[in-house]
Amino acid sequence: MAVTVKDLRIEFPDKLVFEDVNLSLDDNEIVAIRTRVLDGGTSLLKGIAGFMNNVAGEVEYLGVNLLRNPPAHVLFKVGFVYENHGLISLYNVFQNIGLPLQFHTNFSIEEINERVDGVCRFLGIDEALYFLRPHRLNDVQTRMVNLARALVVEPGLLLIDELEGGMSDEMIRDTMNRLRERQQESPMAIVITTSNPIVMSTADRVFAIEDRKLVQRTDL
Amino acid sequence: MMRLIESVGRFPREFLAYILDIIGLISIALEATRDLLEPKRRQIFLNLFVRQLYNTGVRALYINGMIAIFIGALLMSRLFDYIPHQVLSQQYGYLFVVIIFRELGPLISGIILIARSATAITSEIGFLRMTREFQVLHGLGISPVFMFLLPVFFSFPISLFLMFIYFDFVCILSAYVFIWLSDPGLSFYTFLFSILNQISWNEIAINAVKALLGGMMIGIISIHFGARDSDSFDDVSQSISDSTTSQLMAFFLINIVLSLLAYTQ
Numbered sequence: 001m002a003v004t005v006k007d008l009r010i011e012f013p014d015k016l017v018f019e020d021v022n023l024s025l026d027d028n029e030i031v032a033i034r035t036r037v038l039d040g041g042t043s044l045l046k047g048i049a050g051f052m053n054n055v056a057g058e059v060e061y062l063g064v065n066l067l068r069n070p071p072a073h074v075l076f077k078v079g080f081v082y083e084n085h086g087l088i089s090l091y092n093v094f095q096n097i098g099l100p101l102q103f104h105t106n107f108s109i110e111e112i113n114e115r116v117d118g119v120c121r122f123l124g125i126d127e128a129l130y131f132l133r134p135h136r137l138n139d140v141q142t143r144m145v146n147l148a149r150a151l152v153v154e155p156g157l158l159l160i161d162e163l164e165g166g167m168s169d170e171m172i173r174d175t176m177n178r179l180r181e182r183q184q185e186s187p188m189a190i191v192i193t194t195s196n197p198i199v200m201s202t203a204d205r206v207f208a209i210e211d212r213k214l215v216q217r218t219d220l
Numbered sequence: 221m222m223r224l225i226e227s228v229g230r231f232p233r234e235f236l237a238y239i240l241d242i243i244g245l246i247s248i249a250l251e252a253t254r255d256l257l258e259p260k261r262r263q264i265f266l267n268l269f270v271r272q273l274y275n276t277g278v279r280a281l282y283i284n285g286m287i288a289i290f291i292g293a294l295l296m297s298r299l300f301d302y303i304p305h306q307v308l309s310q311q312y313g314y315l316f317v318v319i320i321f322r323e324l325g326p327l328i329s330g331i332i333l334i335a336r337s338a339t340a341i342t343s344e345i346g347f348l349r350m351t352r353e354f355q356v357l358h359g360l361g362i363s364p365v366f367m368f369l370l371p372v373f374f375s376f377p378i379s380l381f382l383m384f385i386y387f388d389f390v391c392i393l394s395a396y397v398f399i400w401l402s403d404p405g406l407s408f409y410t411f412l413f414s415i416l417n418q419i420s421w422n423e424i425a426i427n428a429v430k431a432l433l434g435g436m437m438i439g440i441i442s443i444h445f446g447a448r449d450s451d452s453f454d455d456v457s458q459s460i461s462d463s464t465t466s467q468l469m470a471f472f473l474i475n476i477v478l479s480l481l482a483y484t485q
Contacts, residue, residue, distance in 0.1 A: 085353070
């Protein structure tokens with residue numbers, strides 16, 4: 001198993017959001033989590049990524065529990081795609097995508113540029129966007145740049161929050177196919193929150209959030 | 221009665237928490253300097269540092285220069301007229317150093333830094349917090365302290381010191397121009413050396429300490445208030461207001477204490 005989530009519990013000061021969440025993912029698996037408005041899908045992904053403080057349980061990845069002071073090199077291997085914002089406003093699109101490589105690796109500038117350009121081409125991000133700052137991008141472009149930044153580090157675990165908002169059916173299908181294709185080149189487990197039937201039909205397994213737990217569904 | 225006691229007790233508690241926060245920020249900024257040992261990270265830092273130095277120091281030249289011209293033209297040229305020419309070389313230089321070099325130059329430069337740059341930093345950090353960019357950096361394994369605090373921590377003191385020098389220089393030039401209009405026989409070098417002769421290494425060192433401490437405190441306080449919990453622009457506006465008040469208090473206090481310690485005979 002690439003990633004194992006054990007007895008995850010997420011609790012805010014005034015609300016218990018999740019309890020007894022258990023999930024195991026293989027390399028190259030796509031798991032979709034069907035979400036509805038305000039049912040905590042984003043919190044679940046952030047909880048799994050180790051971005052939140054109020055989380056109990058274990059998220060084991062490469063033998064490391066992400067919830068207990070994850071070392072930077074492991075955290076760096078978990079890609080997170082935000083539904084909104086998620087980019088650093090100081091930098092343009094190209095710099096945003098290359099930032100984790102520049103900060104964490106010893107790649108030369110040429111290697112970083114090549115990788116960033118490669119992942120942008122792979123996802124169909126137009127060169128005209130490369131030097132735009134995040135505030136110039138629309139929501140879909142922002143999410144695609146988020147996705148590019150997550151993929152550029154070749155993560156072992158990719159967490160995607162509601163990728164499909166504002167996308168046409170064709171674009172959703174195309175992006176999901178590209179993610180599948182990417183999995184063949186570089187193994188990674190993908191967890192994606194969604195309310196879109198195309199995304200759910202592409203996934204290997206679909207879960208729903210019911211009564212603060214994850215329940216596997218085959219009828220969605 | 222209990223409410224009165226509670227509200228009286230709240231102030232020292234909040235003040236203590238604020239002081240501890242500031243000390244904490246200084247210590248994590250110093251700790252984050254370890255990242256500068258890595259060449260790639262140092263390059264990221266240098267880009268951000270230069271950007272900050274440009275925004276804080278270079279872009280303030282215009283307003284700093286204009287105020288220095290006003291002060292030099294009005295205050296120091298008028299003062300020149302009142303001093304008998306026989307004692308000019310000693311007294312004018314001494315008065316320039318006491319009024320401009322020691323006190324007005326640092327204070328006005330500090331106020332410009334607070335008004336122009338520190339408020340901008342507080343609002344920028346507040347906005348970054350609202351858009352969850354700190355969380356994004358954390359997710360990328362990058363410390364927000366490294367990206368946002370460290371450049372300010374280093375660039376503010378350097379900018380402030382350069383602003384002191386620039387202010388004094390423009391003040392000398394503008395004072396000379398206005399004096400020269402009524403007394404064309406005055407040599408610029410005579411005028412300049414009458415001032416420079418009065419500036420000791422001790423005064424330069426005190427000004428450097430004022431810039432170092434003042435700039436660092438202004439930067440840290442601006443970040444502290446910007447990074448406070450903010451979910452709306454109302455919160456950011458309130459943070460800017462609180463931040464400016466605290467910076468002015470801290471900067472004036474540092475200047476007054478250092479001047480009293482250094483120049484009291």
